[in-house]
Amino acid sequence: MPAASSHRRLCVHTITTKPLSIEECLVEFPKRGVSGITIWRQALEGRDLSAVARQTREAGLDIVSLSRGGFFPATSAAARQTAIEDNLKAIDQAQAIGAPLIVLVCGAVPGQPLTESRKQITDGIAAVLPAAEKAGVKLAIEPLHPMYADDRSAVNTMRQAHEICDALGSPASVGIAVDVYHVWWDPELKSQIDLAGQTGRLHAFHICDWRTPTIDLLNDRGLMGEGCINIREISDWVEATGFTGYREVEIFSNRLWATDQGEFLDRIRDSYAALYE
Amino acid sequence: MPAASSHRRLCVHTITTKPLSIEECLVEFPKRGVSGITIWRQALEGRDLSAVARQTREAGLDIVSLSRGGFFPATSAAARQTAIEDNLKAIDQAQAIGAPLIVLVCGAVPGQPLTESRKQITDGIAAVLPAAEKAGVKLAIEPLHPMYADDRSAVNTMRQAHEICDALGSPASVGIAVDVYHVWWDPELKSQIDLAGQTGRLHAFHICDWRTPTIDLLNDRGLMGEGCINIREISDWVEATGFTGYREVEIFSNRLWATDQGEFLDRIRDSYAALYE
Numbered sequence: 001m002p003a004a005s006s007h008r009r010l011c012v013h014t015i016t017t018k019p020l021s022i023e024e025c026l027v028e029f030p031k032r033g034v035s036g037i038t039i040w041r042q043a044l045e046g047r048d049l050s051a052v053a054r055q056t057r058e059a060g061l062d063i064v065s066l067s068r069g070g071f072f073p074a075t076s077a078a079a080r081q082t083a084i085e086d087n088l089k090a091i092d093q094a095q096a097i098g099a100p101l102i103v104l105v106c107g108a109v110p111g112q113p114l115t116e117s118r119k120q121i122t123d124g125i126a127a128v129l130p131a132a133e134k135a136g137v138k139l140a141i142e143p144l145h146p147m148y149a150d151d152r153s154a155v156n157t158m159r160q161a162h163e164i165c166d167a168l169g170s171p172a173s174v175g176i177a178v179d180v181y182h183v184w185w186d187p188e189l190k191s192q193i194d195l196a197g198q199t200g201r202l203h204a205f206h207i208c209d210w211r212t213p214t215i216d217l218l219n220d221r222g223l224m225g226e227g228c229i230n231i232r233e234i235s236d237w238v239e240a241t242g243f244t245g246y247r248e249v250e251i252f253s254n255r256l257w258a259t260d261q262g263e264f265l266d267r268i269r270d271s272y273a274a275l276y277e
Numbered sequence: 278m279p280a281a282s283s284h285r286r287l288c289v290h291t292i293t294t295k296p297l298s299i300e301e302c303l304v305e306f307p308k309r310g311v312s313g314i315t316i317w318r319q320a321l322e323g324r325d326l327s328a329v330a331r332q333t334r335e336a337g338l339d340i341v342s343l344s345r346g347g348f349f350p351a352t353s354a355a356a357r358q359t360a361i362e363d364n365l366k367a368i369d370q371a372q373a374i375g376a377p378l379i380v381l382v383c384g385a386v387p388g389q390p391l392t393e394s395r396k397q398i399t400d401g402i403a404a405v406l407p408a409a410e411k412a413g414v415k416l417a418i419e420p421l422h423p424m425y426a427d428d429r430s431a432v433n434t435m436r437q438a439h440e441i442c443d444a445l446g447s448p449a450s451v452g453i454a455v456d457v458y459h460v461w462w463d464p465e466l467k468s469q470i471d472l473a474g475q476t477g478r479l480h481a482f483h484i485c486d487w488r489t490p491t492i493d494l495l496n497d498r499g500l501m502g503e504g505c506i507n508i509r510e511i512s513d514w515v516e517a518t519g520f521t522g523y524r525e526v527e528i529f530s531n532r533l534w535a536t537d538q539g540e541f542l543d544r545i546r547d548s549y550a551a552l553y554e
Contacts, residue, residue: 110489110505114462147424149462150489150505156462185391185426185433212387212427214494228387228427 010272011036011064011246013206014043017261018252022052024261026059032265036064036246039097041090049096056097064246065204066090066099069139071107072124073117073154080120083107087128095135101203102132103140103177108154117154122167125174133173140177140203141165147217158183158192165201175203178238179250181210181221184229190237197241205238207231207275208251219252224271232275247276287549288313288341288523290483291320294538295529299329301538303336309542313341313523316374318367326373333374341523342417342481343367343376348384349401350394350431357397360384364405372412378480379409380417380454385431394431399444402451410450417454417480418442422462424494435460435469442478452480455515456527458487458498461506467514474518482515484508484552485528496529501548509552524553 012034014025022043029037037056044052056063069090074080087102094102106121108114125139132139141161144153155161161176168174176196183189196202209227214220224231235247249268256264289311291302299320306314314333321329333340346367351357364379371379383398385391402416409416418438421430432438438453445451453473460466473479486504491497501508512524526545533541 113507114464145424146422146462147491147494150487150491157464160464185423187391187434187437210427214424214427217424217491217494230390 007033007269007272007277008035009246009276010034010269011038011062011248012265012268013038013040013067013248013250015040015067016249016251016268017265018257020261022047023055026055026061028262028265030060032262033269034061034265036062036248038065038067038103038248038250039063039099040067041093044093044097049093053097062246063097063099064248065101065103065140066094066097067103068105069102070104073107073109073112073120075109075112080124084124084127087124088131091128091131091135091137094137099137101138101140103142103204105142105144106153106155108149108151110150114149114154118160118164121154122164125164126168129168129171129174133171138173138175138203140175142177142179143182145182157186157188158196159188162192162195162199162201165199170199172200175201177204177206178202179206179208180229180231180234181206181208184210184234189234193234193237193241197243202238202241202243204248205235205243205245206248206250207235208249216254219254221251221253223251223256223267224249224275235275247272284310284546284549284554285312286523286553287311287546288315288339288525289542289545290315290317290344290525290527292317292344293526293528293545294542295534297538299324300332303332303338305539305542307337309539310546311338311542313339313525315342315344315380315525315527316340316376317344318370321370321374326370330374339523340374340376341525342378342380343371343374344380345382346379346416347381350384350386350389350397352386352389357401361401361404364401365408368405368408368412368414371414376414378415378417380419380481382419382421383430383432385426385428387427391426391431395437395441398431399441402441403445406445406448406451410448415450415452415480417452419454419456419481420459422459434463434465435473436465439469439472439476439478442476447476449477452478454481454483455479456483456485457506457508457511458483458485461487461511466511470511470514470518474520479515479518479520481525482512482520482522483525483527484512485526493531496531498528498530500528500533500544501526501552512552524549
């Protein structure tokens with residue numbers, strides 16, 4: 001395909017086309033105009049990481065990030081240590097495939113106070129930070145929608161993500177992943193994005209849409225344009241900070257996974273172009 | 278049943294036992310130790326309101342509130358006027374049954390900016406406020422969980438509810454309904470409850486629980502104790518403001534509606550007693 005057909009800042013997460021193997025993603029993404037790839041760790045299972053790195057380079061795709069680390073909180077010290085070791089492994093994987101960033105879904109434990117979980121998240125990031133810095137891999141705290149506060153993330157707003165960065169002493173390698181699905185409702189969103197720009201913390205930007213009605217808490221996200229999120233306005237806020245990174249399409253959808261994934265990638269490209277070009 | 282078996286501050290919403298008619302609620306609630314009732318407007322359809330008021334009194338139940346008004350935002354002025362008229366009707370109904378309070382689920386329009394919807398909510402409340410005051414009926418803005426920001430409520434935090442009260446000039450008749458399901462995740466919750474106490478805005482307190490996993494965005498709430506919400510701690514914050522009103526059990530659950538509603542009321546009473554007695 002000619003270079004002109006690729007969309008310079010369009011990245012797709014491998015989870016978005018979950019039915020495709022990483023090898024199929026490396027064929028289909030460039031063919032459909034995608035320039036960047038965020039690789040989910042599931043997609044790497046059983047693969048030789050240096051081979052994936054080479055194949056991705058040969059496919060002409062930029063590796064934007066590895067998803068996902070995190071899940072630090074646990075009720076026992078042993079389980080928290082296991083989580084830290086898993087994050088150290090993720091850092092090794094990111095380095096091996098040449099991913100400059102790991103997205104952190106921070107974790108939560110049902111019934112454990114959210115304040116305690118956020119403390120454990122802060123401690124967990126502090127524990128893996130030296131390894132990340134040594135590997136040259138950045139970390140991005142992704143605030144998750146409050147509907148995931150029970151068992152997926154005790155970090156539910158950008159303000160809280162900033163507070164964790166502050167508590168860590170604002171290391172340059174720890175920032176925030178802004179996903180419109182999680183934060184679109186937040187009345188503080190613009191000011192917190194501004195702050196992320198000013199502090200150098202805006203590490204990643206994820207897009208998708210919120211459908212009405214949403215029929216599944218996890219796997220009913222919409223393609224951009226299918227829902228109510230002011231994606232373009234939020235994008236403008238992000239760009240206004242000087243952010244020039246990828247716009248990453250991260251969609252979990254039983255409905256869309258059931259469609260032809262090549263055609264789905266074409267729809268992603270078209271809705272991306274309608275938003276930005 | 279002897280008076281000693283009733284739980285002084287236990288109120289149940291008619292929607293909680295949706296399979297029961299209002300007449301059945303008036304029999305079952307007192308028999309199962311419930312002292313207060315919040316009546317949903319659906320339960321009043323086709324009923325003589327003064328008869329409902331009399332029967333409720335005769336059943337020994339306090340009417341805590343009428344649920345629900347609100348849904349003010351709309352894209353056309355005509356539709357917003359229709360919403361205002363429906364809220365005026367709710368005020369008439371509340372007066373007719375002797376309900377001292379109407380709970381407002383404020384509304385939202387998918388794709389309309391949340392800031393615009395909040396303005397329309399403020400205007401809508403202002404439009405019906407004189408009628409509410411004349412009728413001696415208070416209004417309670419209920420912040421809804423951010424997962425309902427698309428089409429149910431553009432008011433998703435207590436802070437936003439306070440801001441609307443402020444914008445209205447802090448009339449004594451407009452306050453806030455705190456429902457643990459909607460606000461438990463909010464890092465500002467305690468301070469916003471404190472503020473509601475200081476400003477006389479704490480008009481209602483609703484309880485239920487958040488299940489993990491939650492399998493339906495609307496109708497999978499848990500009975501107190503089935504989930505992760507720190508109900509007792511939030512209750513303590515509410516009580517510390519001087520609140521002595523009812524603790525209202527509001528549960529939407531396909532699972533629990535499918536069970537015997539008398540036994541369900543016994544479970545509600547037992548879980549209430551375990552929390553508070």
